[in-house]
Amino acid sequence: xxxxxxxxxxxxxxxxxxxxxxxxxxxxxxxxxxxxxxxxxxxxxxxxxxxxxxxxxxxxxxxxxxxxxxxxxxxxxxxxxxxxxxxxxxxxxxxxxxxxxxxxxxxxxxxxxxxxxxxxxxxxxxxxxxxxxxxxxxxxxxxxxxxxxxxxxxxxxxxxxxxxxxxxxxxxxxxxxxxxxxxxxxxxxxxxxxxxxxxxxxxxxxxxxxxxxxxxxxxxxxxxxxxxxxxxxxxxxxxxxxxxxxxxxxxxxxxxxxxxxxxxxxxxxxxxxxxxxxxxxxxxxxxxxxxxxxxxxxxxxxxxxxxxx
Amino acid sequence: xxxxxxxxxxxxxxxxxxxxxxxxxxxxxxxxxxxxxxxxxxxxxxxxxxxxxxxxxxxxxxxxxxxxxxxxxxxxxxxxxxxxxxxxxxxxxxxxxxxxxxxxxxxxxxxxxxxxxxxxxxxxxxxxxxxxxxxxxxxxxxxxxxxxxxxxxxxxxxxxxxxxxxxxxxxxxx
Amino acid sequence: xxxxxxxxxxxxxxxxxxxxxxxxxxxxxxxxxxxxxxxxxxxxxxxxxxxxxxxxxxxxxxxxxxxxxxxxxxxxxxxxxxxxxxxxxxxxxxxxxxxxxxxxxxxxxxxxxxxxxxxxxxxxxxxxxxxxxxxxxxxxxxxxxxxxxxxxxxxxxxxxxxxxxxxxxxxxxxxxxxxxxxxxxxxxxxxxxxxxxxxxxxxxxxxxxxxxxxxxxxxxxxxxxxxxxxxxxxxxxxxxxxxxxxxxxxxxxxxxxxxxxxxxxxxxxxxxxxxxxxxxxxxxxxxxxxxxxxxxxxxxxxxxxxxxxxxxxxxxxxxxxxxxxxxxxxxxxxxxxxxxxxxxxxxxxxxxxxxxxxxxxxxxxxxxxxxxxxxxxxxxxxxxxxxxxxxxxxxxxxxxxxxxxxxxxxxxxxxxxxxxxxxxxx
Ligand code: NA
Ligand code: NA
Numbered sequence: 001x002x003x004x005x006x007x008x009x010x011x012x013x014x015x016x017x018x019x020x021x022x023x024x025x026x027x028x029x030x031x032x033x034x035x036x037x038x039x040x041x042x043x044x045x046x047x048x049x050x051x052x053x054x055x056x057x058x059x060x061x062x063x064x065x066x067x068x069x070x071x072x073x074x075x076x077x078x079x080x081x082x083x084x085x086x087x088x089x090x091x092x093x094x095x096x097x098x099x100x101x102x103x104x105x106x107x108x109x110x111x112x113x114x115x116x117x118x119x120x121x122x123x124x125x126x127x128x129x130x131x132x133x134x135x136x137x138x139x140x141x142x143x144x145x146x147x148x149x150x151x152x153x154x155x156x157x158x159x160x161x162x163x164x165x166x167x168x169x170x171x172x173x174x175x176x177x178x179x180x181x182x183x184x185x186x187x188x189x190x191x192x193x194x195x196x197x198x199x200x201x202x203x204x205x206x207x208x209x210x211x212x213x214x215x216x217x218x219x220x221x222x223x224x225x226x227x228x229x230x231x232x233x234x235x236x237x238x239x240x241x242x243x244x245x246x247x248x249x250x251x252x253x254x255x256x257x258x259x260x261x262x263x264x265x266x267x268x269x270x271x272x273x274x275x276x277x278x279x280x281x282x283x284x285x286x287x288x289x290x291x292x293x294x295x296x297x298x299x300x301x302x303x304x305x306x307x308x309x
Numbered sequence: 310x311x312x313x314x315x316x317x318x319x320x321x322x323x324x325x326x327x328x329x330x331x332x333x334x335x336x337x338x339x340x341x342x343x344x345x346x347x348x349x350x351x352x353x354x355x356x357x358x359x360x361x362x363x364x365x366x367x368x369x370x371x372x373x374x375x376x377x378x379x380x381x382x383x384x385x386x387x388x389x390x391x392x393x394x395x396x397x398x399x400x401x402x403x404x405x406x407x408x409x410x411x412x413x414x415x416x417x418x419x420x421x422x423x424x425x426x427x428x429x430x431x432x433x434x435x436x437x438x439x440x441x442x443x444x445x446x447x448x449x450x451x452x453x454x455x456x457x458x459x460x461x462x463x464x465x466x467x468x469x470x471x472x473x474x475x476x477x478x479x480x481x482x483x
Numbered sequence: 484x485x486x487x488x489x490x491x492x493x494x495x496x497x498x499x500x501x502x503x504x505x506x507x508x509x510x511x512x513x514x515x516x517x518x519x520x521x522x523x524x525x526x527x528x529x530x531x532x533x534x535x536x537x538x539x540x541x542x543x544x545x546x547x548x549x550x551x552x553x554x555x556x557x558x559x560x561x562x563x564x565x566x567x568x569x570x571x572x573x574x575x576x577x578x579x580x581x582x583x584x585x586x587x588x589x590x591x592x593x594x595x596x597x598x599x600x601x602x603x604x605x606x607x608x609x610x611x612x613x614x615x616x617x618x619x620x621x622x623x624x625x626x627x628x629x630x631x632x633x634x635x636x637x638x639x640x641x642x643x644x645x646x647x648x649x650x651x652x653x654x655x656x657x658x659x660x661x662x663x664x665x666x667x668x669x670x671x672x673x674x675x676x677x678x679x680x681x682x683x684x685x686x687x688x689x690x691x692x693x694x695x696x697x698x699x700x701x702x703x704x705x706x707x708x709x710x711x712x713x714x715x716x717x718x719x720x721x722x723x724x725x726x727x728x729x730x731x732x733x734x735x736x737x738x739x740x741x742x743x744x745x746x747x748x749x750x751x752x753x754x755x756x757x758x759x760x761x762x763x764x765x766x767x768x769x770x771x772x773x774x775x776x777x778x779x780x781x782x783x784x785x786x787x788x789x790x791x792x793x794x795x796x797x798x799x800x801x802x803x804x805x806x807x808x809x810x811x812x813x814x815x816x817x818x819x820x821x822x823x824x825x826x827x828x829x830x831x832x833x834x835x836x837x838x839x840x841x842x843x844x845x846x847x848x849x850x851x852x853x854x855x856x857x858x859x860x861x862x863x864x865x866x867x868x869x870x871x872x873x874x875x876x877x878x879x880x881x882x883x884x885x886x887x888x889x890x891x892x893x894x895x896x897x898x899x900x901x902x903x904x905x906x907x908x909x
Contacts, residue, residue, distance in 0.1 A: 011777070044777075046776070046777075050776050051773065051776070051777075052530075052533055052773070053533075053536075055439065056529075056533040056536070059433065059436070059529070060529070062432075062433070063432055063522075063523035063525065063526070063529075064522075064523055065522045065523050065526055077439075078436055078437060078438065078439050079433075079435070079436055116435075148354070153362065153365060153366075153439075153440070154439050154440070155362065155439060155440060158362050167357070168360075169354055170350060170353075170362065170364070170365055171720065172365065172537075172538030172539065172722070174537070174538060174539050174644075174645065174648065175538070175539065175650075175651070175720040175721070175722060177650060178650045178651075178652050178653075178720060178721070178909070179717075179720055181908065181909075182652075182714065182715065182716070182717030182720075183716075183717035184354065184717045184718075184719070184720065333752055333755060333756070336752075336755035336756070336759060337748065337751035337752050337754075337755050339755070340544055340548060340751050340754050340755050340758070341751065343541055343544055343545065343726075344545060344548070344726055344729050347541055347545065347722070347723055347725065347726035348723075348726040348727070348729075348730060350723060351718075351719045351723045351726065351727065365538055368538075368541050369535075369536050369537070369538060369541070370536075372535055372540060372541055372543075372544065372758075372762065373532060373535045373536060373766075375544065375755060375758055375759060375762060376535055376758070376759055376762030376763055376765070376766060377532075378759075379755060379756060379758075379759025379760075379762075380759070380763060382756070382759070383504070383756065383759055383760055383763075384504070388756055388759075388760060389504030389505070389506065389507070389760055389763065390504065390505050390506070390760050390761075390764060390814050390816075390817075390859075391499075391502045391503070391504050391505060392499045392500065392502065392505065392812060392813075392814070392856070392857050393502060393856060393857065394499075394500055394812060394856040394857065395500055395501065395502060396856075397856065407501060407502065408502070410501055411501045411502045411503050414498055414501060414503045414507075414511065415503050415504065415507055417511070418503070418507045418510055418511040418514070419507070421511075421514055421527075422510065422514070422527070422528055424524070425514070425524060425525050425526075425527055425528035425529075426525075426528055428523070428524040428525040429525035429528055429529055432523065432525055448532075449528075449532070452528055452531075452532065459507075476866065478866075479753045479756045479757050480551075480600065480749070480753050482749075482752040482753055482755070482756045483752065
């Protein structure tokens with residue numbers, strides 16, 4: 001019943017450039033698969049922050065001016081503070097832990113999120129483990145003391161800096177490359193693929209794979225958009241989003257390994273591998289911090305995530 | 310071409326002049342806040358005790374407040390950037406009509422923006438800014454006030470369309 | 484969708500012709516379109532509001548404040564006195580002093596208006612008194628003021644860098660040689676002009692005052708040194724440098740005892756109203772830009788341009804012609820904000836460097852400040868010297884020759900632009 005499906009063009013936004021796995025193994029696959037169903041849906045893609053910065057885009061998803069977006073937890077925490085906790089340093093051990101938690105607790109959590117924001121999180125796609133790139137190796141918390149590290153200027157990210165014992169400096173993302181070049185900061189933290197895409201590795205030659213945070217992008221849909229869609233359309237969209245999760249993760253892992261192999265092969269660079277990092281020291285420090293930093297519901301959530309580790 | 314002729318006396322009603330000086334005072338204070346915050350950000354990298362995550366947000370929102378709070382003042386004092394191409398074609402009564410139409414359009418656009426500001430204040434009741442946790446509705450109150458002021462002043466200008474334009478000199482802003 | 488965009492374009496143009504403020508002329512049709520397209524009722528304001536939420540844009544009010552204070556604290560006068568003392572015996576010296584002062588002032592000011600408003604009041608009467616024709620004096624003062632927005636710090640460069648997502652520091656470095664070339668071009672014209680005007684001689688200057696005049700410029704001379712040094716040494720970013728520059732102005736004002744509470748308050752007010760005017764355009768252009776992004780205008784323009792030719796040089800020639808024509812009627816800030824998102828992706832796909840593209844674009848649009856019907860430098864020159872706009876423009880016309888020659892030179896030789904930023908490691 002072709003006639004029952006309204007003809008709709010859905011705008012999907014993201015901060016990721018077209019060179020990144022979340023575009024070519026995410027947004028683009030979603031477009032191809034949903035459109036192939038011939039349900040009257042067209043997906044109009046706006047990667048690379050074309051529709052604005054993260055927090056501003058999420059506000060537009062709430063009002064229905066953007067239909068679908070890929071969002072990290074921190075940017076949505078101004079509307080639903082609890083989701084920021086998912087970005088806490090070492091809250092999740094790794095991406096498997098993260099997805100296991102989402103599959104077990106996601107439904108209840110996302111329902112609560114939906115009540116507060118009028119938006120629906122369908123699933124999460126992997127973005128990469130956030131990790132330090134700097135001028136010096138970072139193997140244990142003490143190594144951070146002598147370095148100024150740039151963290152994104154949101155409360156959760158700055159709390160992560162404190163939790164790890166880092167000396168965080170505030171630098172707008174627009175000025176970050178220059179600031180690293182001129183030595184205003186000696187390091188930054190991002191997933192490997194993002195560090196490479198933004199060319200920060202041109203300046204920072206030491207990557208320490210301390211993997212302090214699971215980077216994930218929630219695929220969030222405006223309820224105003226869902227209200228206009230037929231059930232078959234919604235089913236097709238949701239199924240495609242769920243199906244892409246695993247493929248997208250493989251793409252991110254492949255791209256990460258590709259960048260890392262390039263770094264490892266370059267004699268001018270150092271890659272501090274996962275097993276050379278004193279992970280327990282970082283985790284213990286972060287846990288001690290967040291157990292006093294969070295209160296109320298946030299603390300409860302944080303503890304339940306750690307308990308599931 | 311016309312040479313701007315300085316007109317010493319100001320024709321806005323007294324309450325608008327008082328309102329204008331309030332707007333100008335808030336705008337001047339935001340310039341101070343921008344200056345101090347950006348300097349603070351530099352200083353805090355060398356004096357860690359000064360580290361405060363709110364500075365860049367404070368500076369950014371100050372620029373936003375500055376822009377919207379001066380909208381009405383600039384409408385009232387002929388201070389907005391305009392394109393004066395029509396001055397070559399329209400003279401006398403024709404120019405009066407152009408200026409009246411211009412003021413009507415300005416009033417209408419400002420009024421629509423007041424309505425938008427009201428819609429935004431209602432759209433995000435619980436939302437607060439990331440670092441300073443300012444309710445977002447408080448920030449949208451500045452465009453609400455600025456465009457309301459712009460609407461009123463543009464309406465006043467409809468009735469002043471027949472008089473010669475005063476020349477806006479930023480250096481003499483008061 | 485494309486048809487609807489044409490309607491927006493027509494509506495914006497009609498409103499601008501009716502003398503509706505440029506920012507509001509952008510907002511009105513966009514607001515109407517947004518509602519008709521089924522967007523939420525706060526869409527236009529939210530986008531305008533968000534468009535201003537950018538850290539690099541904070542340099543705009545700060546560099547305006549620096550220029551305004553440099554004027555009010557008598558720093559422009561000091562540079563002028565020094566120029567006179569140095570060039571006391573050269574034929575046509577007042578004309579060279581005019582250019583030299585503009586270069587000195589350009590290191591502190593980011594906009595042409597601060598320059599022409601401050602220096603125009605001193606220089607034009609002084610030159611007229613020394614026997615120069617008014618048209619020459621006014622034309623030169625107006626033309627040399629364009630060095631300020633090209634030489635760092637530059638407000639158009641800040642706005643371009645923020646819009647194009649390139650480094651402000653790289654754009655600043657890239658602008659230095661073109662700004663000096665503009666000064667050199669004006670000097671060549673002055674030299675040719677003075678050789679044909681034997682009646683214009685040099686204005687003698689009491690050489691004993693050279694020492695005093697030199698000492699008087701020591702303070703201002705430190706300002707660019709501290710700013711550039713601070714940026715290059717990694718002490719602060721180019722945006723943050725703007726706040727350091729304000730601090731330096733306050734220090735100079737205290738040292739020279741010219742800073743009073745009254746001057747401070749009036750400087751803040753002047754900065755506030757100038758920034759407010761620019762700010763509305765910054766925000767509303769973001770709204771117009773978002774609507775064009777949503778309609779994928781950039782890829783349509785790219786298709787159009789590449790269907791004409793995919794040669795980067797032909798593209799740059801087209802850009803120059805379009806910008807020179809647009810510059811006569813469009814405000815420079817608005818042009819940067821609206822055109823960069825459309826033209827830059829095309830330029831980059833043709834292999835044009837975004838920093839070089841920015842410098843060419845800025846010089847183009849600055850030349851438009853001198854030309855009617857929309858030329859703020861033209862109007863301010865007429866206003867501060869109290870003469871008709873036509874007369875000032877007649878004076879400006881010959882100076883357009885060296886300025887356009889520099890524009891052609893810079894367009895043809897990207898190396899002139901990119902050499903310094905590469906040398907400084909940007
Ligand atoms: Na300058
Ligand atoms: Na012009």
